[in-house]
Amino acid sequence: MVYRNYKIAFAARIVILFIFLAILAYAISVVNAYLIVASLIISLLLAYNLYRFIIKRFIAIDDFFEAVKYRDFSRWYSEEHGTADIRKLHTGFNEVNRTIKEINTEKETQYLYLQKILEVVQVGIIAYNIKTGNILWMNDSLKKTLNIPSIKNISFIESRKKELFNSLFVENHAKEESITINIENEKNKMLVSSSIFNVNSDSFKLVVLQNIEDTLNKNESEAWKKLLSVMTHEIMNSIAPITSLAETLKGNIQKNMEKPKQSPLITEDLYEGIESIQKRSEGLMKFAKTYRSLNKITQLNLHQIKANELFQNINRLMHPSLQAKEVLMEYKIEPPELEIEIDAYLIEQVLINLILNAVDACTHVKDPKIKVAAFQHLNGSTVIKVSDNGKGIPEEIIDNVFVPFFSTKKSGSGIGLSLCKQIMLLHKGKIQIQSKEGKGTIISLVFS
Numbered sequence: 001m002v003y004r005n006y007k008i009a010f011a012a013r014i015v016i017l018f019i020f021l022a023i024l025a026y027a028i029s030v031v032n033a034y035l036i037v038a039s040l041i042i043s044l045l046l047a048y049n050l051y052r053f054i055i056k057r058f059i060a061i062d063d064f065f066e067a068v069k070y071r072d073f074s075r076w077y078s079e080e081h082g083t084a085d086i087r088k089l090h091t092g093f094n095e096v097n098r099t100i101k102e103i104n105t106e107k108e109t110q111y112l113y114l115q116k117i118l119e120v121v122q123v124g125i126i127a128y129n130i131k132t133g134n135i136l137w138m139n140d141s142l143k144k145t146l147n148i149p150s151i152k153n154i155s156f157i158e159s160r161k162k163e164l165f166n167s168l169f170v171e172n173h174a175k176e177e178s179i180t181i182n183i184e185n186e187k188n189k190m191l192v193s194s195s196i197f198n199v200n201s202d203s204f205k206l207v208v209l210q211n212i213e214d215t216l217n218k219n220e221s222e223a224w225k226k227l228l229s230v231m232t233h234e235i236m237n238s239i240a241p242i243t244s245l246a247e248t249l250k251g252n253i254q255k256n257m258e259k260p261k262q263s264p265l266i267t268e269d270l271y272e273g274i275e276s277i278q279k280r281s282e283g284l285m286k287f288a289k290t291y292r293s294l295n296k297i298t299q300l301n302l303h304q305i306k307a308n309e310l311f312q313n314i315n316r317l318m319h320p321s322l323q324a325k326e327v328l329m330e331y332k333i334e335p336p337e338l339e340i341e342i343d344a345y346l347i348e349q350v351l352i353n354l355i356l357n358a359v360d361a362c363t364h365v366k367d368p369k370i371k372v373a374a375f376q377h378l379n380g381s382t383v384i385k386v387s388d389n390g391k392g393i394p395e396e397i398i399d400n401v402f403v404p405f406f407s408t409k410k411s412g413s414g415i416g417l418s419l420c421k422q423i424m425l426l427h428k429g430k431i432q433i434q435s436k437e438g439k440g441t442i443i444s445l446v447f448s
Contacts, residue, residue, distance in 0.1 A: 009083070013053060017046040057089065064093045073097040073104075124209035128154050128169075129202055136204055145190075145211050147183055168192065168207055178212070237352055241317040242280050248320045249273045276316040282345065300343040300426055307338040307374040307384075314351050314372070322370075327359055332373040340374070340382050340447060342427060347384075347445075350420045354386040354443050357417070361390025361441060377446075387442040393435040401433060 020043045027035035060077070067075050075097065077090035124142030128135045133153045143150065146164065148157065158165040167179055176193040191210040196203060249270060255263035311331045322329050340347075355370060362368030373385045393401065402421045417431075424431045429448055435441040 010053065013046065013050045017043065017050060020046060056086065060086065060089055060093075064096075073100045122210070124211075125206070126154075126209075127204050127206045130196070130205050131203065142209060145183075145209060168209065169205070173207075237349075237356055239284075240356075241321055241352065242277050242284075244321040244324070245273055245277055245317060272316060276313060279313060280317055280348070300346070302341050302343055304339050304341050305344050307333045307340055308336065310340070310342075310344060310347065310351075311372060311374070313344075313348060314355070317352070318355055322355075322359065325359060326368070327362055328367070328369045329355075330369065330371045332371065332375075334373070334375040338374055338376060338382070340384075342447065346423045346426070350423050350445065351384070351386065353417070353420050358386060358388035358390060358441070361388050361392070363390075365390055380448075382447045384445040384447075385442055386445075387440060389440040392437040392439050392441055393433075394437050398433065398435055402431070 020039050024036065024039040024043055027039050064077075067073070075093075077093045079087050079091050079094065081087070082090070122141055124139065124145045126135065126138040126142050133155050135152055135154065138151070142148075146157075146161075148161075151157070154165070154169055157169070164181060164183070167181060173179075173192045173194040176191060179190050179192055180187050181190050182188075189212050191212050192207065194205060194207045196205050198204070252263070252270070311333065315329070315331065318329065351372070355372070358370045359368075362370070367389075369389050371385070371387045373387075375383055375385075377383050402417050421431050424445060427447060430446050432444045432446060433441065434444075
């Protein structure tokens with residue numbers, strides 16, 4: 001609309017000027033001095049007005065371009081004075097200035113954020129001009145790591161720490177790699193990477209340096225703590241049923257010694273109990289050896305074993321402690337003659353873990369019950385299921401139960417289920433879990 005008004009005003013001035021020029025021409029033809037002077041003066045005034053009308057816009061545009069040239073975006077152009085098209089033009093100039101100021105403010109804010117981020121990160125960062133050596137950016141972490149003051153050029157490092165300069169700035173570290181740097185006569189393990197980028201005609205190099213010496217020491221310490229936690233967890237799990245069974249056998253023998261006739265000693269039960277203790281002790285010893293070389297093990301001690309025998313061994317070990325806690329234990333095998341090719345000692349360890357977890361889940365539950373079942377799946381795989389009617393596992397954490405060192409128990413190490421999973425993987429099988437909070441949990445060992 002404003003542009004249309006501008007065209008109308010421009011055309012009107014042209015037409016009026018043309019009319020008075022025609023009158024001037026007529027006055028000259030009839031030699032009318034008064035008319036000639038009047039029309040000439042009016043024509044000159046109209047021509048000047050047209051010139052001012054046009055040049056005023058060019059002056060405003062030229063003034064704006066001059067401000068842009070010198071990056072002066074603080075100027076404000078009046079939007080209340082002048083013709084409508086001039087006011088519209090000024091409004092456009094002000095909008096451009098306002099937008100550019102907002103962009104500059106955002107850039108300054110982003111740069112400030114970047115500065116703060118680079119200052120607080122525990123990673124040393126330096127960017128410098130490859131040709132001149134002038135430092136574009138260097139954070140406090142790098143100065144602290146390399147024990148250097150604030151500098152403007154990397155030549156400072158070259159003149160004082162030649163070996164450090166060669167390791168960081170001369171050698172190329174396109175891929176992240178570990179190097180050893182000598183700082184104040186102390187060797188430090190560092191992780192370093194570098195990249196080159198171009199800004200206009202200048203090339204810059206970015207070097208990122210991280211001191212991993214403390215991290216390695218901390219990880220080593222944590223690894224030892226976790227290893228001790230694992231071993232303690234598994235040893236306690238195996239010793240608990242052995243101790244319980246030994247106490248039961250000891251009590252039977254003591255009663256027999258005190259009252260031989262009222263408490264006859266059944267030799268077969270005594271033999272089976274001692275045999276269970278022996279087998280579990282051997283299993284514990286084998287577990288310790290296996291865990292010690294778990295990362296090296298490539299073969300299992302596989303044997304074809306009857307599921308009934310496996311469950312009998314587990315029952316003899318677990319029955320006394322389960323009976324003391326009034327937990328009902330049921331076993332089911334289908335078909336009864338089912339056999340599984342497994343490392344019996346390790347799978348016993350897995351089942352003990354699962355049963356003990358089930359016992360914990362059944363605490364404060366009325367009529368606690370644990371079922372252990374083995375059956376042949378339609379696809380040919382063999383499955384052992386351990387189910388309970390305990391408190392179940394919340395849906396939001398069920399995906400984490402096999403993660404090493406994740407535990408919902410205050411005294412738990414988070415090792416049991418993760419180790420069970422590793423043992424199943426060694427058997428080229430898998431472990432699956434189904435649980436409903438308040439209803440119970442089913443854990444399946446699937447042997448393909």
